[in-house]
Amino acid sequence: MSITMHRLNYFTKREVPLLDTVAQYNYLKEELQAAMNQVLESGSYIMGPAVKQFEEAVAKYCGIKHAIGVANGTDALLLTLDALGIGPGDEVITSPFTFFASAEVISQLGAVPVFIDIEADSYNIDTTKLEAAITPKTKAIIPVHIFGQPVEMDAVMELAHKYGLHVIEDACQAMGSAYKHRPVGSIGTAGCFSFFPTKNLGGYGDGGMVITNDDELAAKLRILRVHGSNPKYYHSMIGYNSRLDSLQAAMLKVKLPHLDDWNRKRRQKALVYTAQLRVTPLKLPMESQGMYVIYHLYIIQTPHRDALLRHLADHGVGSGSYYPVPLHRQQVYQPLGYGLGSLPVAEQAALGTMALPLYPEMTDEDQAYVIAVVHDFFEKRGELQ
Template sequence: MSNKVIPLLDLKAQFKNIKDELTQVVTEVLESGNYIMGPYVSAFEKSVAEYCGVKHAVGVANGTDALLLTLDALGINKGDEIITTPFTFFATAEVISQVGATPVFVDIEPDTYNIDVSKVEAAITDKTKAIIPVHIFGQPVDMDELMLLAAKHNLFIIEDACQAIGSEYKNFKIGSLGHAGAFSFFPTKNLGGYGDGGMIVTNDDVLAEKLRILRVHGSNPKYYHKLIGYNSRLDALQAAMLNVKLKYIDSWNNSRIEKAEYYNEKLKQLPIKLPCVKPDRKAVYHLYIIETDYRDELLEYLQKNGVSSGIYYPVPLHRQTVYFDLNYDVGSLPYSEKASNGTLALPLYPELSIEDQDYVINTVTNFFYEKVM
């Protein structure tokens, strides 16, 4: 049993590095009296729109709402089908069900863990209205192929970019390629707040205006309600702090990439599957994911030796109890099931020291030499 403890993510270390800037803007917000919506939210929306290269950014309460309000604004409802991946956080499918539509799951690529675009067209029916690709772990999906499918079949593409801010596909920022993109600012994300927060980005003027109405109970102006909406506003405090952090996101992401490449180099001789990034893409490694047939044993070994790790995700969505009525049998989406049984996240964050990363690498290596090789 080791006395050393290496977290999967160290949010305290990041906070210490920008504490003075955060304290300053928090004080400004508190002194302003503008706590809901207002100039701090508008300023952050403008920053995100410019960063992503889009016309509009609409702040909402969280990443789940970013997806939910977008589906609602696009008119998705009962009887519609939405194609997505089963290897993702539950919210991606949950919002489809919440608007009354049905999720249709397509299996993933075994190398990137993203939805296998080559299998999407076979899942399209006359009820299909949209596709939600998830840029899982910050790895960009094959967007050109998806957009061609969308044009051919008159479908919406809603990018679930909740794990992927700053990632790029052929030099375009993820989130800017579909009809809309959804971001999460949950504290553990690459651009994380100090509570919940979310954002929708789009180039569609009409969609953006409808989203702005939906997030404030369907009202415009206040107390005059055009739609049944939501209470889904981004707090001024979160927006102000996130605006401080946004200017660091590229350097933080680049640090993640450097550390991921170091892992790749040091772990490549072991019998594990390492992350795959396709050409013309920039992955931002929200998580550093490896895959092994000895996942559970490795997890236990890492814990005993002070290395935190995590399983994302232990049950694919098509095998969740709530979706049993969709009749996806065991083995129906084999790559998603294999990923859920074999993947593991290793510690990765910008402030991870080379000494701690070497300790993680040595611990993983020792496991395989002791237990397997």
């Protein structure tokens, strides 16, 4: 019997989730409950002191002037585009390989998303294709730091300056990652974060934030999030009801000091995966020089994705397909005319990418079991080196 099968049999069948939000809660339970009780006893549940305190903590963490809490990561993108005056007739360049919200917000304002292909290694937009997509209608670029992998921001910013474009960093999966020692989200006109429970810094419900050094933009965002009013009941804009509630802010403030340590643990576990899975034919994550990747997800790629997903599930291992349909091939965007094969790298990624379990509290034994199950899959196919 092979070494891989010995290893697989050594472990009794385990249940290893793709992620475990409860483990983190249990670790901080007393602090979180104390923070929650403080808010409940204050009676200030919307836009209270806890929100301002968390905003100040995030601004300091990112080394930036303004942090504006909103209801979720999608609203962070939407309000930023709106505050920048993006609307009907405008074009915004973004990635086709991301969560739908990155393009959805462009369309909600009547603008047109323009998709360019991605890099095969990072799954981020291919900045060498960026300039060719710029037209007189282009008003902004939304680079998406997908899976916690920073975009090549020097190239993005160079073209943005050349053509007078706004850059809204979609850092919803990347809080804590860095590009050449600069926190992602702090490089462009604005950066947008999500605090959805599964994120590296996740709350216990929805939440989002915009960061920026632009005083005027920050002021507009603070007005837009409260129905366009300043002061209350006096409306200078058509706005939104998009506020980060005090309970989420208080609990996220408890978590924020732990984020760097959690991200380091993610990176350590990613290194173990990469070292141990090199004996398989999987396409594994790569880190470019100057990039600090925080592995929101550990993404692998294989033409046998669906079979591997089933094999993992059969052995109690959680996994997920990210993303099975690229945005330019979604039904709602068919009128834009992107035919099959128009963005081949994104389309290839959509056919084969998937995530393995990765979270800070994951035990060495659980990770070893996941690796053994993956080895077993490829050994049975005769593809294990």
